[in-house]
Amino acid sequence: xxxxxxxxxxxxxxxxxxxxxxxxxxxxxxxxxxxxxxxxxxxxxxxxxxxxxxxxxxxxxxxxxxxxxxxxxxxxxxxxxxxxxxxxxxxxxxxxxxxxxxxxxxxxxxxxxxxxxxxxxxxxxxxxxxxxxxxxxxxxxxxxxxxxxxxxxxxxxxxxxxxxxxxxxxxxxxxxxxxxxxxxxxxxxxxxxxxxxxxxxxxxxxxxxxxxxxxxxxxxxxxxxxxxxxxxxxxxxxxxxxxxxxxxxxxxxxxxxxxxxxxxxxxxxxxxxxxxxxxxxxxxxxxxxxxxxxxxxxxxxxxxxxxxxxxxxxxxxxxxxxxxxxxxxxxxxxxxxxxxxxxxxxxxxxxxxxxxxxxxxxxxxxxxxxxxxxxxxxxxxxxxxxxxxxxxxxxxxxxxxxxxxxxxxxxxxxxxxxxxxxxxxxxxxxxxxxxxxxxxxxxxxxxxxxxxxxxxxxxxxxxxxxxxxxxxxxxxxxxxxxxxxxxxxxxxxxxxxxxxxxxxxxxxxxxxxxxxxxxxxxxxxxxxxxxxxxxxxxxxxxxxxxxxxxxxxxxxxxxxxxxx
Numbered sequence: 001x002x003x004x005x006x007x008x009x010x011x012x013x014x015x016x017x018x019x020x021x022x023x024x025x026x027x028x029x030x031x032x033x034x035x036x037x038x039x040x041x042x043x044x045x046x047x048x049x050x051x052x053x054x055x056x057x058x059x060x061x062x063x064x065x066x067x068x069x070x071x072x073x074x075x076x077x078x079x080x081x082x083x084x085x086x087x088x089x090x091x092x093x094x095x096x097x098x099x100x101x102x103x104x105x106x107x108x109x110x111x112x113x114x115x116x117x118x119x120x121x122x123x124x125x126x127x128x129x130x131x132x133x134x135x136x137x138x139x140x141x142x143x144x145x146x147x148x149x150x151x152x153x154x155x156x157x158x159x160x161x162x163x164x165x166x167x168x169x170x171x172x173x174x175x176x177x178x179x180x181x182x183x184x185x186x187x188x189x190x191x192x193x194x195x196x197x198x199x200x201x202x203x204x205x206x207x208x209x210x211x212x213x214x215x216x217x218x219x220x221x222x223x224x225x226x227x228x229x230x231x232x233x234x235x236x237x238x239x240x241x242x243x244x245x246x247x248x249x250x251x252x253x254x255x256x257x258x259x260x261x262x263x264x265x266x267x268x269x270x271x272x273x274x275x276x277x278x279x280x281x282x283x284x285x286x287x288x289x290x291x292x293x294x295x296x297x298x299x300x301x302x303x304x305x306x307x308x309x310x311x312x313x314x315x316x317x318x319x320x321x322x323x324x325x326x327x328x329x330x331x332x333x334x335x336x337x338x339x340x341x342x343x344x345x346x347x348x349x350x351x352x353x354x355x356x357x358x359x360x361x362x363x364x365x366x367x368x369x370x371x372x373x374x375x376x377x378x379x380x381x382x383x384x385x386x387x388x389x390x391x392x393x394x395x396x397x398x399x400x401x402x403x404x405x406x407x408x409x410x411x412x413x414x415x416x417x418x419x420x421x422x423x424x425x426x427x428x429x430x431x432x433x434x435x436x437x438x439x440x441x442x443x444x445x446x447x448x449x450x451x452x453x454x455x456x457x458x459x460x461x462x463x464x465x466x467x468x469x470x471x472x473x474x475x476x477x478x479x480x481x482x483x484x485x486x487x488x489x490x491x492x493x494x495x496x497x498x499x500x501x502x503x504x505x506x507x508x509x510x511x512x513x514x515x516x517x518x519x520x521x522x523x524x525x526x527x528x529x530x531x532x533x534x535x536x537x538x539x540x541x542x543x544x545x546x547x548x549x550x551x552x553x554x555x556x557x558x559x560x561x562x563x564x
Contacts, residue, residue: 003113004344005120006156006336007104009097009136011075012178012206013045013303015333016104016120018113019341024160026330029107032061040244045329046107048075048178050100052087057493059103065237067230071096073207076179078132091489094139098490101143110539115531119146121340123332125175126152126182126198131424134453142490148343153177154184156335157301158193160326162350169296170196172287174314175332176280177302178206183283185291192351197291197382199283206304209273210240216272217254221262231257243269247306270309277313284317290382295320301328356383360446360454363406363416363423365396372416375408378446390445392461399434405444405468407456424454429468432460442467507537507550514553518560530556 004019016027026044033043051063051070063070069087074096077084084096105117124136137147154173158165165171165188175182182200186193214236218224227235234257245252246266253261270277288295298320300311305328315321326334341347359381363373378389395403405428410421431440441461448454458468511534519530533556537549 002344002346004337004340004346005108005114005117006333006338006340007101007120007122007140008153008156008333008336009075009101009122009124010048010177010332011073011180012048013042013329014048014100014104015045015330016108016113016117017330017333017337019337019347021346024334024337026327026333027108027113028111029104030060032065034061034065037061037241040241041327041329046104048073048100050074050086050096052089057086057099057103059100067233073179074100075136076203076207078128078135089493091493092486094135094142095486095489095493097135097139098142098486099494101140101145102490102494105143105145106539109535112532112535115535117145119148119340121148121156121336121343122150123153123156123336124150125180125202126154126184126195126200131422137453142487148340151336151339152182152184152195152198153301153332154182154198154299155186155193155195156332156339157299158184158186158188159335159338159350160301160331161297161299161323162188162193162335162338164323164325165297170291170293171297171299172284172295172318172320173299173301174280174284174305174318175302176205176300176304176310178304179203180205181280181283183280183287185287185295190351194384195382197287199286199290201279201283204276204279205302208276209304209307210236210243212272212276213243213269214239216268217262217264221256223258227257239264244303244306247308266308269307273307273309277310280310280314281317284314288318298322299331301326301331303329356381356385356387356448358409359412360407360409360448361412362393362444363408364393370415373406375410375412375416375421377412378444379448381411383448385448387448388445390443392441392443394441395431395437398436400431400437400440401434402428402430403442405429405456405458407454425470427468427470429458432463432465432467504546507546510550510553510557511537514557518557518563521563522560526560 006017008015016029017024018027028044029046046060047064049060049063049070049072051058051066071084071086074084074093077093083090083092086096108114108117122136122140124133133150137150140147154175157173157175158171167188167190169188171186171188173184173186180200180202181204184198185196187196217239238255242252242254242264246269251263251265253263256262295318298315298318300314300322304310311322338347338350342350356379359377360379361375361377364376365373376391378391379387404426406426407424408421409424414420439462443459443461445457446454453471456470457466459466514530514534519527533553537553
């Protein structure tokens with residue numbers, strides 16, 4: 001059985017997990033983990049931070065500990081910003097994220113986990129809109145990874161607990177990570193998890209907790225308003241560690257950048273984040289109202305869910321104590337690895353279905369419509385993937401040559417211009433001849449796949465002719481002609497080797513020869529040996545390392561000279 005991989009691409013931390021014949025495990029990816037964080041169970045967590053060190057990209061802890069020239073929480077930018085700045089370089093958001101995916105890929109190879117991580121299930125927040133979903137898939141693809149499926153993080157979390165959850169059970173997943181909050185109610189039936197209700201807050205997570213905690217603590221420290229930017233950055237990192245320690249202890253100390261320590265307590269933390277905790281009530285109550293009935297299991301995942309105050313708050317509302325048995329920081333990646341196993345056929349006792357977080361439709365204008373138009377729903381909220389729906393429309397006027405089709409995602413009970421409603425894309429559709437509007441009807445078909453990418457088909461209703469086909473989740477202004485250039489940017493920035501030294505032309509040719517002419521035709525034992533030697537060569541970190549590793553691969557290839 002081949003291993004199956006899942007990636008939790010998180011706002012503040014990311015995790016790679018694999019499903020094997022022996023079970024599911026998270027994979028250590030960061031050799032730069034500071035010792036003082038090791039006892040906080042961060043050994044299999046990779047900080048989602050990208051930095052530059054003397055012009056070379058660095059990731060994880062190496063980037064997080066930098067005082068400047070780094071980018072944190074790139075995932076939070078997927079739904080909004082088009083570009084980001086790392087050091088003095090401006091990059092497209094997808095390119096920055098692709099660099100991080102490439103680093104995960106290379107670290108897995110360097111650790112001997114897999115010779116090349118070329119496919120995985122990747123998770124996304126349940127409340128991610130079309131553009132964010134598309135950018136997630138695109139970023140992994142630019143890094144050279146096939147995304148087997150994009151699945152919602154709450155579904156993945158429930159799957160990590162699947163064997164502890166009985167048949168016909170209802171599960172509420174409270175996922176409070178670094179950047180977002182997602183609350184989802186799922187029904188477990190015959191090994192399948194079906195989303196019944198989901199509600200989220202896009203910008204509410206550990207980053208906001210850290211801001212509130214720092215705002216409460218800094219005024220208590222004499223002289224802190226005179227600290228340099230570097231001193232503030234150092235203190236914020238130490239305060240983040242203190243926040244985590246306060247989930248276990250009622251008091252701890254924070255090192256000061258000017259020397260000495262400052263005491264902090266759980267009571268100060270809880271007082272500083274009380275307003276944030278209260279904001280989690282609305283999505284909880286919305287899900288419980290939209291999917292009424294007893295909750296059998298409460299699954300709390302994400303680093304912020306470790307805080308005792310939030311565990312007690314949520315348990316009181318739901319009426320169920322949180323389930324134990326899986327590390328909240330690792331559960332989402334582990335569930336994604338199980339999903340990958342299902343898709344690859346190696347996990348046969350579970351299945352999964354996911355549903356839409358928002359309604360999808362188009363904007364129509366009738367005589368009684370408001371100026372901005374009305375939300376005409378094609379695919380309703382909480383519809384199970386894959387989903388398909390068709391509706392019929394007519395132009396606004398007789399002899400109209402074209403119509404502007406607007407694809408909208410959001411809440412149909414709110415005005416078109418409300419912040420919860422997003423126009424994913426709009427374009428002109430040429431009508432089939434100039435006809436009376438009563439004779440010019442056309443159909444719009446929406447098809448929403450397992451990966452959450454929306455496809456739109458427009459047909460002339462009378463003739464059946466296709467008027468337009470679009471992949472709408474490309475998002476506002478995305479241009480596929482840019483993809484080759486974006487891929488070259490990733491390769492150039494990563495120097496062809498995940499931020500490590502680029503191989504010599506001779507070594508690159510040797511690797512191609514091994515992969516193309518030998519690997520596909522040898523027995524499993526020989527393949528494993530070759531894959532290990534290839535990985536060793538590709539991860540050579542200096543010119544001095546390469547000759548010996550290249551010689552070892554050349555020697556092994558001589559054993560298969562008949563194939564060369």
